[in-house]
Amino acid sequence: xxxxxxxxxxxxxxxxxxxxxxxxxxxxxxxxxxxxxxxxxxxxxxxxxxxxxxxxxxxxxxxxxxxxxxxxxxxxxxxxxxxxxxxxxxxxxxxxxxxxxxxxxxxxxxxxxxxxxxxxxxxxxxxxxxxxxxxxxxxxxxxxxxxxxxxxxxxxxxxxxxxxxxxxxxxxxxxxxxxxxxxxxxxxxxxxxxxxxxxxxxxxxxxxxxxxxxxxxxxxxxxxxxxxxxxxxxxxxxxxx
Numbered sequence: 001x002x003x004x005x006x007x008x009x010x011x012x013x014x015x016x017x018x019x020x021x022x023x024x025x026x027x028x029x030x031x032x033x034x035x036x037x038x039x040x041x042x043x044x045x046x047x048x049x050x051x052x053x054x055x056x057x058x059x060x061x062x063x064x065x066x067x068x069x070x071x072x073x074x075x076x077x078x079x080x081x082x083x084x085x086x087x088x089x090x091x092x093x094x095x096x097x098x099x100x101x102x103x104x105x106x107x108x109x110x111x112x113x114x115x116x117x118x119x120x121x122x123x124x125x126x127x128x129x130x131x132x133x134x135x136x137x138x139x140x141x142x143x144x145x146x147x148x149x150x151x152x153x154x155x156x157x158x159x160x161x162x163x164x165x166x167x168x169x170x171x172x173x174x175x176x177x178x179x180x181x182x183x184x185x186x187x188x189x190x191x192x193x194x195x196x197x198x199x200x201x202x203x204x205x206x207x208x209x210x211x212x213x214x215x216x217x218x219x220x221x222x223x224x225x226x227x228x229x230x231x232x233x234x235x236x237x238x239x240x241x
Contacts, residue, residue, distance in 0.1 A: 003035075005083055006234045007093040009112035009150070011105065013128040018118040018157040020047050021191050023096045025223040026230070027065055028200035030092040032220055037065045038083065040076055040095045042108065048096050051195065059206060060198025071098070073107035080111060092227075106139060112150045113234045118157035118185070119178075121170040129154060133178065151237050155226060156184040181229040183222070190219035 008026070012019050027037045041048035049069045055061040070076060076095070083091055095112060097105055109115060115136060119129045133152060140146040156171060163171070174180050185191075190200070193216070197203050200223065204216035 002088070003090045003231055003235075004088065005091045005093065006114070006231060007080065007095065007112045008114050008116055008230060008234075009095040009097055009105075009109050010116050010118070011097045011109070011132055012117045012119075013131055017120055017125055017128075018185070018191075020051075020096055021195055022116070022118045022155060022157065022185070023048060023094045024051060024194050025185070025191065025200065025219070026092065026094060026227050028194065028220060029223040029227045030090075031062045031064050031199055032201035033224065035064065035090040035092055038079065038091065038093045039065070039067045040079075040093070041067055041069045042071055042098045043096060044071075044098065051198070054196070055198025055202070058197055060202040062199055062202055065199065073111070076108060076111060106142065109139070109150065110143070110148055113237060114230060115150045115152045116155060116230060117152070118155050119174060119180075120158050121156060121160075121163065121167040121174070123170065126170060126174060129174075129178065147241065151233060152179055153230060153233055154178045154180040156180060158187045159184040160187050181226065181233070183225045183229055185222060185226060188215070188219050188222075190215045194219070 010019050010023050023039060027039055030037045039048055046069050048067050052061065052067040068079060080093065095108060097108060117129050117132050119125045136149065136152050140149045143149060154174065156174060160167060193203060194200050200216055200220045204213050207213050
């Protein structure tokens with residue numbers, strides 16, 4: 001099924017929640033299934049740009065992926081216009097947003113089809129993510145057309161294989177009170193490898209050790225499942241507009 005161009009803004013007020021890891025994982029999944037991917041790195045740390053540079057040096061990059069560092073919503077708009085003007089194709093656009101949720105993000109987020117926030121199963125992450133939800137609600141009141149504000153989804157991130165009672169309670173609370181997708185992202189060493197070395201599929205294909213290949217394949221399949229659910233949320237919104 002053709003998916004077309006989708007723009008996903010990844011947002012969180014909480015540092016260390018896995019925002020950049022989610023961007024890298026989703027990009028890996030899209031590239032692995034043959035799509036083009038454009039990532040906008042809007043953070044002053046240029047972490048996504050740095051990740052791309054390291055990946056290229058290690059041979060773990062793919063020409064279908066592109067990273068653009070910019071703070072300028074107009075530059076993002078111009079690039080998106082150019083992408084939309086191309087012949088129909090599957091293209092995932094990911095915006096790794098700077099800092100937390102604030103009015104400074106309005107122009108960037110309004111260009112997205114979906115807002116996504118990763119959340120770890122803990123009290124601090126819950127409270128910060130709830131603030132992001134409230135920011136989105138306030139955004140609908142700041143714009144002339146509330147339907148222009150993208151839908152919001154939460155992705156449970158770094159879920160331990162054997163969660164504690166407190167972590168289980170945290171996840172249950174997230175599910176009760178937030179629009180969470182059904183597929184959690186597990187706590188995996190493979191994601192640390194992605195953060196340090198490049199795209200999941202490229203790392204796997206350049207690895208000779210079978211057990212490591214299996215771990216990377218499992219992570220890639222997990223990210224593919226997450227991306228599929230996010231794509232469905234985008235499709236539902238597009239049908240409603």
